[in-house]
Amino acid sequence: xxxxxxxxxxxxxxxxxxxxxxAAARNYQKELLSEEKAAQSSSINExxxxxxxxxxxxxxxxxxxxxxxxxxxxEKREAWKKKGHGEYREVTExxxxxxxxxxxxxxxxxxxxxxxxxxxxxxxxKSLSTxxxxxxxxxxxxxxxxxxxxxxxxxxxxCVILFRQGVAVDRLVGFQDLGAKDDFTTRALEVLLIKKGIxxxxxxxxxxxxxxxxxxxxSVRSSAAADSDSE
Numbered sequence: 318x319x320x321x322x323x324x325x326x327x328x329x330x331x332x333x334x335x336x337x338x339x340a341a342a343r344n345y346q347k348e349l350l351s352e353e354k355a356a357q358s359s360s361i362n363e364x365x366x367x368x369x370x371x372x373x374x375x376x377x378x379x380x381x382x383x384x385x386x387x388x389x390x391x392e393k394r395e396a397w398k399k400k401g402h403g404e405y406r407e408v409t410e411x412x413x414x415x416x417x418x419x420x421x422x423x424x425x426x427x428x429x430x431x432x433x434x435x436x437x438x439x440x441x442x443k444s445l446s447t448x449x450x451x452x453x454x455x456x457x458x459x460x461x462x463x464x465x466x467x468x469x470x471x472x473x474x475x476c477v478i479l480f481r482q483g484v485a486v487d488r489l490v491g492f493q494d495l496g497a498k499d500d501f502t503t504r505a506l507e508v509l510l511i512k513k514g515i516x517x518x519x520x521x522x523x524x525x526x527x528x529x530x531x532x533x534x535x536s537v538r539s540s541a542a543a544d545s546d547s548e
Contacts, residue, residue: 424477429459
C-alpha cells in the first residue's frame with residue numbers, strides 16, 4: 318500500500334500536538350496539586366502560629382492569674398470548712414454565740430421538730446448550704462434555746478435569722494416572703510436571700526470556664542492583630 322507522504326506528515330503532526338496537549342494537562346494538574354499542598358502547608362503554619370501565640374506574655378499572665386485565683390479560692394474554702402461552712406448543721410444553745418460570731422455571714426433556722434413547715438425549710442437550707450460555702454448555715458431547736466428565742470423575740474416558726482458579723486440584721490418569718498405557700502422552690506428562697514445580701518449569686522463552673530476560655534480567645538485575637546501586617 319502506497320502512503321501519501323503529506324498524509325503521514327499530517328498524522329505525525331497531529332500526534333505530536335496531542336502529546337503536547339497531554340503534557341500540558343499533566344503539568345497543569347501538577348501545578349494544582351502543588352498549590353493545594355502549599356495551601357495545606359500554609360494552614361498548618363497558621364495553626365502553629367496560633368500555638369506560638371499561646372506563649373505570649375499577656376496570655377501567660379492571664380493563665381497565672383487564673384491559677385492564683387483558683388488557689389486563693391481553695392484556701393478560702395478550706396478556712397470556711399474549718400468554721401463549719403459547707404453543710405447544714407445542728408447547734409446547741411451553748412454553741413450558738415460562738416457559731417454566729419465566728420463567721421462573717423450566718424443563717425440560723427430556729428425550728429420545732431414537729432412542725433411540717435420547719436422540715437420544708439430544712440430541706441431548702443440544706444441544699445443551699447453546699448452551694449454557698451461562704452455563708453454558714455445552722456439550725457437550732459427553739460424548744461431547747463429559750464434564752465435566745467426570748468432575746469431575739471421569736472414568735473413564729475419557722476424563723477430564719479440572718480447574722481452579719483454576729484449581729485442579727487434580718488429575718489424570714491414563716492413563709493410570708495415566699496408566697497405564703499409550702500411549695501416554693503429552693504431557687505425562690507435563694508433569690509430572696511441574695512436580695513437580703515446574706516448570700517451571693519453563684520455562677521456554675523461551666524460558666525466560669527466559658528468566661529476563661531473567651532478571655533483566652535480575646536487575648537489570642539488581640540495578639541494576632543498586633544502581629545498582623547494589615548492596617
